[in-house]
Amino acid sequence: MQDDLELIKRLQNQDSNALSAIYDRYSGALYGVILRMCKNEEWAQDLLQETFLKIWQKSNQYDSEKGKFYTWSYRIAKNLTLNALRNPSKLIQNEDLSVYSDKELDEPEQDILELNGSLKKLEPHHQRALELVYFNGLTHREAHKEMDVPLGTFKSYIKQALKKLRETYQKELFLFWIIIEKMI
Numbered sequence: 128m129q130d131d132l133e134l135i136k137r138l139q140n141q142d143s144n145a146l147s148a149i150y151d152r153y154s155g156a157l158y159g160v161i162l163r164m165c166k167n168e169e170w171a172q173d174l175l176q177e178t179f180l181k182i183w184q185k186s187n188q189y190d191s192e193k194g195k196f197y198t199w200s201y202r203i204a205k206n207l208t209l210n211a212l213r214n215p216s217k218l219i220q221n222e223d224l225s226v227y228s229d230k231e232l233d234e235p236e237q238d239i240l241e242l243n244g245s246l247k248k249l250e251p252h253h254q255r256a257l258e259l260v261y262f263n264g265l266t267h268r269e270a271h272k273e274m275d276v277p278l279g280t281f282k283s284y285i286k287q288a289l290k291k292l293r294e295t296y297q298k299e300l301f302l303f304w305i306i307i308e309k310m311i
Contacts, residue, residue: 178204253288
């Protein structure tokens with residue numbers, strides 16, 4: 128879109144009105160991506176704000192010859208969200224956690240460590256398939272293209288990975304994976 132190129136050039140020149148126009152144009156789609164990944168409206172709103180702050184700060188790094196502006200901004204939103212999900216303490220800085228006992232806080236961390244260990248035992252292509260779908264929020268159709276394999280092959284990667292996880296990770300948390308497997 129010619130209009131987009133003009134707006135982007137203005138944004139790169141630190142025109143706040145251009146940022147506002149770009150926000151109006153792209154915030155809905157980016158918010159949807161973020162919300163789908165973090166599943167928390169308050170966090171998604173904060174992450175959307177951080178996304179546009181980063182778009183403002185890094186606008187000079189955008190190159191229209193390398194791809195569309197939406198794709199570039201989508202990757203910023205996705206990476207910020209993934210980083211926040213990896214370190215949720217940044218997302219809940221203002222919440223009072225004093226009502227929880229230390230045991231309740233340590234237990235999920237232990238589960239995550241065990242799941243992480245089980246994930247690392249998978250073949251690299253299985254790890255990548257799970258990462259794309261469950262951690263990056265891609266659909267199977269998007270993810271198989273990202274891995275450059277046929278859709279059927281990609282789906283078998285997911286099924287094989289979940290089967291292997293079932294063998295190595297026997298916690299209640301794994302019920303979640305079984306439910307997802309049945310949805311495939």
